[in-house]
Amino acid sequence: MRLSILILLSLLAGGCALSPQQVNLNPEITPAKEAPYLRGSVAVTVFDGRNNKVLGSRGGAYANSSKLTLANDFNESISREAERVLQSFGLEIDNQNPLLTFNIFLEELNYRVPDGSYVTQVDLDAGLRVEIIKGNRTYRGQYQAQSQHRVVSAPDEEKNEMLINEVVNSALSRMLSDRSLLDFLSTP
Template sequence: MVYSTLLKTCVLAASVWLTACASSPQAIQLSPKFSAPTARMGNNSPVHVRVSDQRQNKVLGSRGGTYRETSVVTIANDLSLAVEKPLAKHMATMGYDTDSLRADTADLHVIFESLVYNHPKEDGVGYDMDMLAVVNVVASRGNERYEGRYRVKRKQKFFNAPSESHNAELVNGLVVEVLNSMFEDPKLVGFLRKN
């Protein structure tokens, strides 16, 4: 009886330990939410918005743990579709005409080159996550063209591993941050506003 109870306790302790060492895969729902713009910079300029996902690696990264190769973080939905509509809506609130059929409409093609959300292999105090987002932008109108590349990189430390909802919040925030950085480029803004 004592042996049986001891065995059950050992099995329970081992399973708890293994659970703590292993992290299950997560598929994050991408749904970026933009804050209201501080100014209407668009001046009613016509812009058609397109988003492409050209990441070579569709896995964002690993949540770490003993089995880091299987505890991966991915995007559950289509990145292009998840970003394109909210971005166009955000630009409309910024004063751009994103529904225009005019001949002089600028084409804004936002290309996701990289999106990383990864727990590094190195052990340390706390729980680090490396975050990186890179987008290439090609804006064209007739024979005119402007290209820009925008990058956001940061490391965030947590006391415990973030939950799935917290991970989703951080990844969506990273997407919004890199897209907002486009509008801090005066040359891109000037190109889009050219009438």
């Protein structure tokens, strides 16, 4: 009987300890349905302006050691996907002598779970800022995305990767579907 109780307690305690995770960011931007056809060249630069590169804690009994971080280079993955979408608009990538400069700044990317041993919810948010320079004109915009997910247990690495990509995709898609941004790009 005592052995059964000890085994049960050790299983419960072990279930509360979560390992750190690294997830890959693989953005897939959904541009505006009525995307403009543009001509010219563009240089895309991405900046990760976060002070802390840890997305958050996965929670559990040892929340301080169950950190969630990105496994791949944020700047490279976002830049590659933004270039793909801008090329679909008709722009050519030219990092040497572009007609316009498209700067994307990651302001925040957060992963939060409630305090305590058991993870029942995951809250995510992403915040981007964009600055586009075209000749002597500049466009500035900010884009946010949030999501909240109820869970029965702490998400595994695959699920966390999906959740993080989902919130980043949402912020990026809002940016590249923003009518005022698209109008700015379309104006000669």
